[in-house]
Amino acid sequence: MIIDMHTHIGKCMNFNMPSENLIKSMDKYNIDFSICSDCEATEFDHNANPLPKEMQKSQVQSYKQAITFARKYTNRIAIMPWVKVHTEGITSEFVKVLEDNLDITVGIKIHPVHSYINFNSQKVEDYIKLAEKFDLPILTHTGNSNESCCQSVYKMAVKYPNVKFIMGHMGLGTDNQEAIKLIKKQKNLYGDTAWVQIKSTVQAIKECGADKIMFGTDNTIDGLDTLSVNPSGERSLYQQYFNELKSLISSEEYQMLMYKNSMEVFKLKRFFE
Numbered sequence: 461m462i463i464d465m466h467t468h469i470g471k472c473m474n475f476n477m478p479s480e481n482l483i484k485s486m487d488k489y490n491i492d493f494s495i496c497s498d499c500e501a502t503e504f505d506h507n508a509n510p511l512p513k514e515m516q517k518s519q520v521q522s523y524k525q526a527i528t529f530a531r532k533y534t535n536r537i538a539i540m541p542w543v544k545v546h547t548e549g550i551t552s553e554f555v556k557v558l559e560d561n562l563d564i565t566v567g568i569k570i571h572p573v574h575s576y577i578n579f580n581s582q583k584v585e586d587y588i589k590l591a592e593k594f595d596l597p598i599l600t601h602t603g604n605s606n607e608s609c610c611q612s613v614y615k616m617a618v619k620y621p622n623v624k625f626i627m628g629h630m631g632l633g634t635d636n637q638e639a640i641k642l643i644k645k646q647k648n649l650y651g652d653t654a655w656v657q658i659k660s661t662v663q664a665i666k667e668c669g670a671d672k673i674m675f676g677t678d679n680t681i682d683g684l685d686t687l688s689v690n691p692s693g694e695r696s697l698y699q700q701y702f703n704e705l706k707s708l709i710s711s712e713e714y715q716m717l718m719y720k721n722s723m724e725v726f727k728l729k730r731f732f733e
């Protein structure tokens with residue numbers, strides 16, 4: 461069994477991820493279940509410029525698109541709404557949609573780069589409090605910018621010990637060492653494998669504990685075959701997760717990484733009954 465806890469749908473800027481492609485990719489690469497976020501709630505481009513109005517959708521619109529998709533593929537797709545922390549914040553409408561769709565909503569996705577906001581800030585804290593209220597984990601993009609640095613996530617994890625925080629990418633564009641150090645230190649901090657070299661993943665499993673790291677990929681960010689080839693035509697690093705990694709860790713550690721931890725953290729058992 462494989463659960464991919466970090467996937468996307470939607471079309472925005474250079475992202476073009478039709479929802480049906482995610483299902484096709486899951487069929488092709490034997491992924492049993494995906495947790496997805498709709499990227500159309502992006503607020504700022506890659507250079508921190510606000511997206512033009514005509515390119516923006518509201519956080520509720522984006523959430524509803526993901527809901528429609530998840531309802532179509534019962535027991536294969538769950539959602540983490542991608543939220544507009546900077547320009548919208550929590551509204552009663554958003555909370556209502558959340559409450560009405562808790563059966564398929566398993567977390568909240570925050571992207572400090574595309575929301576151009578530091579994870580350690582009041583506006584993000586509002587969402588953390590909401591996550592705490594509904595007992596939902598938070599997946600946040602981590603990388604080497606100020607906004608998305610691992611330290612900011614760590615600070616929030618210390619402040620909100622009842623909320624589980626997943627550092628997506630374990631610091632994208634870094635050697636992952638800081639993320640690994642912090643995940644090891646803080647009980648409610650986790651990491652995912654999206655664009656993480658298997659060397660770092662093996663190290664993280666050994667140092668932080670096999671229960672702290674989850675398989676996630678950003679599928680289908682590089683298209684239908686994100687899990688087999690990268691845009692330059694080379695073998696995708698995810699092929700190493702499906703093959704080589706099995707001989708580098710125990711079979712129990714492998715199963716924890718590939719599905720058991722996600723099952724636990726996101727409370728997914730209900731989708732498999």
Ligand SMILES: [Zn+2]
Pocket residue numbers: 466468601628654678
């Ligand atoms: Zn992502």
